[in-house]
Amino acid sequence: MTSQPIRSAPRRLTLDALRGLLQDEEAAAPHLGGLRSFNHFLVGELDKCRALPGCTMLDLGASIHGYALEGALDRGVALYEGIDFDVVRHWGEDSVEITGPDGRLGRLRQMNAEQLDFPNASFDCLLSISTFEHFHHPDRVLAEMFRVLRPGGVALVSFEPIWTCSYGHHLHHFGALSDLVPPWSHLFLSEEQMRAVLARQPWPADAPVDLDGALQWTYHGDGINRHDIRRLKTYFEQSPFEIDWLCPLPDEAPPERAAVAAYLARVLPYTAEELLTRGLSLLLRKR
Template sequence: MVAYIKTVDAYNATQPNSEMLDAIRQYNHSIINSLNSIRPLSGLRVLDVGASPHGYALEKSLALGVLDYVGIGLDISEDLAIKTKTGHGRLTYMNAESLSFNDNEFDAIVTMSTFEHIGNLGIALSEFHRVLRREGVALISFEPIWTCSYGHHLHHLGKISKLVPDWAHLLWSKNEMMEYLNSCWPQGAPLSVHEACEWIYEDNVLNRKGIKEIQKTLYDCPMQVEWIAPLLDEVRNEEQLIAAVKKTGLSRDELMTKGLSVLLYKH
């Protein structure tokens, strides 16, 4: 386990975006700690849906004494397996909407920054219910929701993301967005205006589901909702917010909800 953690340290240190990777690693650790405070994980089997391919949640889970950690995702290109004195951990490619596990196989499910990407959330939640044991828990935390100010999901691009006005992806058509970005797009940007607009409006990596649809899907799923806590956005452009309220019919509070933290139980 010590050797594995050193490989993760070394990988992060050699990457040009190492600061962002370190922040993602800490976020993964904090969510696993939160799950552990809800349901002590020592000796349990844990499924991580949308797992970091760098093993950030894997290392933390095994450090907490998880018996069996399985991390799945569509961006895991190579399977990985490690063994400690108290447990096993592995990463593997798998779709959340079609889990290749037996019924009642896991004690807990965790998913971080993934629900904004899953196409059919209802099917995925049914799969969670199927593979969880009775009294199992699912902790879900994700952002940004499509209907928040930066739901276009360019936030990892820093200054490029800030070129897109708040809620512009809801207020403008693709052509309007392209026309605007062409007027201010910097030379040497990591992607072109065309690529950015394809990502925002058409790429199937985003599910583009709004806050109301996601909340309804959660309450309609076969598991019991213990709580749904909104993750609130910071202060945004008031003029853009008023325009988004008029255009979408959503309330100010709904448009200022950037994500959700959710706890589900299988009773």
């Protein structure tokens, strides 16, 4: 992939050509297979809520690899639009079109989910996977989602980790260094205290960031939003959508961690159940 933006005509490739690229990527980085399967799984879940063949779908904070796009076109979506901040970085272009069988079209476009460049009521269904722990203004995104969805349409949202769960610092992006951070400690250690805790442990040789980088990511960076679980729930509850379901995704932490959560619930302003909720899955509906 080039990192040089070329803002000419959108790049076009077939779905089969995209699959070839994905196979090459996966051969080089096998962990990507899990993300691809998870995207396909959630497209399948959306298909159960709203039959996808022939419909128009918008994916907010889309897989820039095209995983949900692939799953959507395979399930007969007529038009899939995936928008993300990172399309240019990944593809070197701000728009990529993938043509599937029977005139189906998938498109990945550089766009901010808070300000969608689509007319009102353009989509039959919406998808957003692993994004609401990143969006800084979930209320703005939800307002835009409501605007571009047709009446009767649904939105499937699933995300983790929430800031208030045991690994809400999100350092797992950087591999083994995440294991150096005691569960939930980002909620009660100041930056300087965290520095001291991390500095007394050997730093993993293959860590892609140094200590300063890890502290910057955790306490200041804009890669995550640091909204606690209550605030996130409130964003959804106060949005114009009807909520068909709002399911907590339980932390898959070892059972002894429940005792730690019970203790922390006495010293932090969260219940043990909230601390043990790693994410949320929601189905939203526009009447």
